[in-house]
Each structure stands twice: as C-alpha cells, then as structure tokens.
Amino acid sequence: xxxxxxxxxxxxxxxxxxxxxxxxxxxxxxxxxxxxxxxxxxxxxxxxxxxxxxxxxxxxxxxxxxxxxxxxxxxxxxxxxxxxxxxxxxxxxxxxxxxxxxxxxxxxxxxxxxxxxxxxxxxxxxxxxxxxxxxxxxxxxxxxxxxxxxxxxxxxxxxxxxxxxxxxxxxxxxxxxxxxxxxxxxxxxxxxxxxxxxxxxxxxxxxxxxxxxxxxxxxxxxxxxxxxxxxxxxxxxxxxxx
Ligand code: APR
Numbered sequence: 201x202x203x204x205x206x207x208x209x210x211x212x213x214x215x216x217x218x219x220x221x222x223x224x225x226x227x228x229x230x231x232x233x234x235x236x237x238x239x240x241x242x243x244x245x246x247x248x249x250x251x252x253x254x255x256x257x258x259x260x261x262x263x264x265x266x267x268x269x270x271x272x273x274x275x276x277x278x279x280x281x282x283x284x285x286x287x288x289x290x291x292x293x294x295x296x297x298x299x300x301x302x303x304x305x306x307x308x309x310x311x312x313x314x315x316x317x318x319x320x321x322x323x324x325x326x327x328x329x330x331x332x333x334x335x336x337x338x339x340x341x342x343x344x345x346x347x348x349x350x351x352x353x354x355x356x357x358x359x360x361x362x363x364x365x366x367x368x369x370x371x372x373x374x375x376x377x378x379x380x381x382x383x384x385x386x387x388x389x390x391x392x393x394x395x396x397x398x399x400x401x402x403x404x405x406x407x408x409x410x411x412x413x414x415x416x417x418x419x420x421x422x423x424x425x426x427x428x429x430x431x432x433x434x435x436x437x438x439x440x441x442x
C-alpha cells in the first residue's frame with residue numbers, strides 16, 4: 201500500500217493535505233470523538249455560540265482549561281514536521297486543517313488554510329479588534345476587551361458559526377486543483393469540513409488516507425488506506441520520497 205501511495209505522491213503535480221484532530225494526538229492533544237475524546241469528558245455546549253453569549257463565564261472557564269491551560273503547551277510532532285518538510289521539498293502545495301492548535305505553522309508549514317480558525321488569536325465581539333494570545337490576560341474571566349469592555353472570544357469557530365470565508369474559498373480551490381489528497385486523522389463527521397475530501401475526489405484526486413482506525417472515507421472514497429499513527433506513516437513516507 202505504501203508503495204502505491206509513494207508512486208501517487210511522486211507523480212503528483214498538486215498534493216493537498218487535509219488534517220483533523222488525529223494528527224495532533226501524538227502532541228498530547230486528545231481527539232474529540234471516541235473513548236478518550238474531549239466530548240466524552242466535556243459538554244460540547246460550551247462551544248455553542250448562543251450558549252457562549254448567554255453564559256460567558258461558564259464557557260470561558262472550560263475553554264481556558266481545554267484550549268489554553270492544557271493544549272497551549274503542545275508542540276508539533278514529527279507528522280506536522282513531515283508535512284512542512286514535504287512543502288519545502290516541493291511535494292505538497294498546502295494543508296487544509298480542521299485543527300485550531302497552530303501546530304502546522306509552528307512546524308514550518310506556510311500554506312495553511314484553517315477551516316475552523318485558530319485558538320492563538322482572540323477577537324473582540326464588540327469593536328472587532330484582534331488580539332494575539334499573550335496580549336490579553338486569561339486570569340480574570342470572562343475575558344473582556346481593554347478598549348470597549350465587550351466580550352472577547354477565541355478566534356475559532358464555535359458551533360452555530362460560519363466557516364471563515366477566505367479559508368473556505370482557498371480550501372475549495374485546493375480540493376479542486378489537487379490530483380492527490382492526503383487525509384490524515386479525521387473521522388469526517390463534521391460538516392461542512394467533512395465534504396472537502398468528497399469534493400477533491402469528484403474533481404479527480406486520488407485519496408490517500410492515514411488513520412489507525414477506519415473513518416467515514418475509508419470504504420467510500422479512499423483509494424489507499426495507510427492504517428497507522430500519523431507520525432509513523434508520515435515518517436515512512438518522508439523517508440521514501442525522492
Ligand atoms: N494518528 C492519526 N490519526 C489518529 C491518531 C493518530 N495518532 N489517533 C487518533 N486518530 C484518528 C481517530 O481514529 C479519528 O479518526 O483521528 C480521528 C479524530 O477524529 P475526531 O475526534 O472526530 O476529530 P476531527 O475529525 O478532527 O473532528 C472534526 O469536529 O468537534 C469538531 O471542530 C471540531 O475540528 C473538529 C471537528
């Protein structure tokens with residue numbers, strides 16, 4: 201299987217990667233679904249946009265614990281670095297990610313389309329000013345804007361919000377252009393992100409999937425399923441690309 205994937209990658213003129221929570225698992229960030237998934241421990245209601253506005257303190261307490269106190273310490277792993285290295289060596293055009301952890305950029309990828317936003321940026325819901333993480337203290341919750349005192353929200357997508365338009369457009373463009381589409385560590389459960397690989401497939405791309413477990417794509421559109429952890433499979437691929 202890996203040789204088939206390597207052949208596709210070597211012949212490809214436009215490869216795009218599409219990543220989900222699974223690529224960051226080996227950085228210590230748990231996935232959302234499954235036995236040890238976040239949603240088995242926390243109630244996803246804290247990330248509902250209406251709940252957030254109605255209960256900013258409760259939402260912020262949970263958001264800080266999950267996305268800043270704990271995940272904030274995560275570092276890119278060798279799978280993130282392998283994608284960055286593939287981009288540098290000309291084997292990968294871009295990464296579409298559902299993750300908000302900034303780890304692709306920290307690993308060195310430069311063309312990253314963040315379908316769900318980024319936790320390292322904060323946005324004032326009143327005056328719409330953006331703040332970098334570190335510019336605002338998360339000690340007193342809920343976080344409010346130093347300029348206008350309105351509620352501050354992490355600049356990632358909550359349930360009930362739209363996809364950032366630029367990331368959406370660039371992701372669709374990449375899916376349409378790609379001749380190889382590398383799907384790594386996602387169940388394919390959440391719309392509209394889950395539709396992107398189908399879009400790539402119907403535009404003619406071969407789908408290579410990396411996941412220790414079958415996903416919604418495995419028996420539907422995947423051409424080559426490389427069953428395993430992202431770091432292991434990406435390590436093998438990187439070592440063999442010529
Ligand atoms: N390497 C690769 N994949 C892995 C690894 C690993 N080491 N460990 C787990 N996985 C796989 C799981 O088998 C699963 O298929 O990662 C996937 C994680 O799936 P989800 O938790 O559903 O995450 P994701 O698909 O990214 O979720 C999509 O759901 O709640 C929303 O907005 C959130 O962006 C997120 C979206």
